[in-house]
Amino acid sequence: MKGCHEKRVCVTGTTGYIGSWLVRLLLQQGYHVHATARDPEKASRMLSTLEGTNRLKIFRADLNEDRSFDEAVKSCVGLFHVAASMEFGTSVQENIEDHVRRNILEPAVRGTQNLLQSCVRSGTVKRVVFTSSISTITAKDETGDWKPVVDESCVTPANLVWKTKNSGWVYVLSKLSTEEEAFKFAKENGIDLVSIIPPTVAGPFLIPTVPSSLQVLLSPITGNPKFYPILVSVQSRLGSIALVHVEDICRAHVFLFETSEASGRYLCSVGSCTIPQIVDVLSSEFPNFISKRFEEEFNRSAPSVISSEQLLDLGYRFKYDVKDVIKESIQSCIRNGLLDN
Numbered sequence: 001m002k003g004c005h006e007k008r009v010c011v012t013g014t015t016g017y018i019g020s021w022l023v024r025l026l027l028q029q030g031y032h033v034h035a036t037a038r039d040p041e042k043a044s045r046m047l048s049t050l051e052g053t054n055r056l057k058i059f060r061a062d063l064n065e066d067r068s069f070d071e072a073v074k075s076c077v078g079l080f081h082v083a084a085s086m087e088f089g090t091s092v093q094e095n096i097e098d099h100v101r102r103n104i105l106e107p108a109v110r111g112t113q114n115l116l117q118s119c120v121r122s123g124t125v126k127r128v129v130f131t132s133s134i135s136t137i138t139a140k141d142e143t144g145d146w147k148p149v150v151d152e153s154c155v156t157p158a159n160l161v162w163k164t165k166n167s168g169w170v171y172v173l174s175k176l177s178t179e180e181e182a183f184k185f186a187k188e189n190g191i192d193l194v195s196i197i198p199p200t201v202a203g204p205f206l207i208p209t210v211p212s213s214l215q216v217l218l219s220p221i222t223g224n225p226k227f228y229p230i231l232v233s234v235q236s237r238l239g240s241i242a243l244v245h246v247e248d249i250c251r252a253h254v255f256l257f258e259t260s261e262a263s264g265r266y267l268c269s270v271g272s273c274t275i276p277q278i279v280d281v282l283s284s285e286f287p288n289f290i291s292k293r294f295e296e297e298f299n300r301s302a303p304s305v306i307s308s309e310q311l312l313d314l315g316y317r318f319k320y321d322v323k324d325v326i327k328e329s330i331q332s333c334i335r336n337g338l339l340d341n
């Protein structure tokens with residue numbers, strides 16, 4: 001919070017794309033960081049080269065284990081809960097719904113409770129920033145028509161997700177149920193919790209492999225059969241692909257932690273592009289890339305505006321626009337030898 005001298009915070013999911021970048025930003029800003037990871041050695045390999053590691057401590061913690069976060073949140077004033085199960089679907093063929101409920105959703109909800117219980121026990125955590133997802137948002141109304149403006153109130157109905165089982169449906173349900181539980185638990189236990197709703201996050205990365213969200217964004221040129229259907233599914237739910245630069249999403253996490261008036265949910269998108277517009281940027285900036293997989297026909301213009309007005313009204317400002325996000329994603333993949341220009 002502004003004016004608070006104690007700057008010790010805990011971050012979950014620090015072996016991941018957003019979590020690792022958030023640790024980097026917090027260290028740059030002078031915070032003491034308790035980074036949690038299921039595999040501390042993996043976290044250490046990635047984070048030990050950052051500036052300010054004299055203020056970094058890595059803890060082993062797993063959402064599936066009761067009291068696992070007790071040590072990590074001890075003496076912290078804030079928690080950034082970034083970790084989440086990233087299972088997009090399931091290969092199980094029989095009793096799918098029962099399988100997903102028991103093996104994915106219930107453990108994810110219990111994990112949220114475990115973590116927040118550790119915060120209650122700490123007695124020091126003043127605010128929790130929960131990383132939600134734009135997968136919890138839809139641009140369509142009850143009759144299937146596009147809403148002109150999409151904001152935090154446009155929540156995807158869980159019953160529709162169960163019914164349609166579109167690409168990425170397990171992830172959508174997991175984000176919906178963990179966020180709902182986080183707000184419920186926070187209310188019942190007097191925790192100050194705000195959530196941030198990232199759209200597709202892209203740009204540079206610290207992790208050793210291409211982050212899933214970049215694979216989704218770049219799937220029209222890579223032709224990846226696992227990620228392209230996810231991009232198509234996002235476009236059909238939102239009418240376009242909303243984007244944010246990784247540095248901006250991390251700055252927004254810290255902004256929401258430090259801004260005491262913040263409350264509820266905040267969509268954090270700098271703008272959006274339809275799939276044809278993404279392909280246009282890619283082919284004008286990187287003419288050597290040929291669109292390998294671009295079979296479906298899409299409208300060129302987006303039917304809905306995806307609004308981050310609430311976050312902007314609170315005083316947040318983006319540093320990077322949509323073009324920067326796409327260009328930097330490609331450049332970082334080339335730099336890391338993950339794409340050949």
Ligand SMILES: NC(=O)c1ccc[n+]([C@@H]2O[C@H](COP(=O)([O-])OP(=O)(O)OC[C@H]3O[C@@H](n4cnc5c(N)ncnc54)[C@H](OP(=O)(O)O)[C@@H]3O)[C@@H](O)[C@H]2O)c1
Pocket residue numbers: 012013014015016017018019037038039061062063064081082083084085086111131132133134135175197198199200201202211212213
């Ligand atoms: N990237 C995006 O475009 C995007 C968009 C919207 C929302 N989000 C949200 O942002 C958050 C981070 O996403 P990301 O892109 O950084 O994903 P990521 O790179 O896959 O990172 C996920 C992190 O969660 C950790 N994790 C998974 N299950 C866990 C468990 N049981 N206990 C403890 N940690 C666990 C992973 O640890 P391991 O290394 O041990 O697997 C990893 O550190 C997620 O909440 C995601 O829903 C991301």
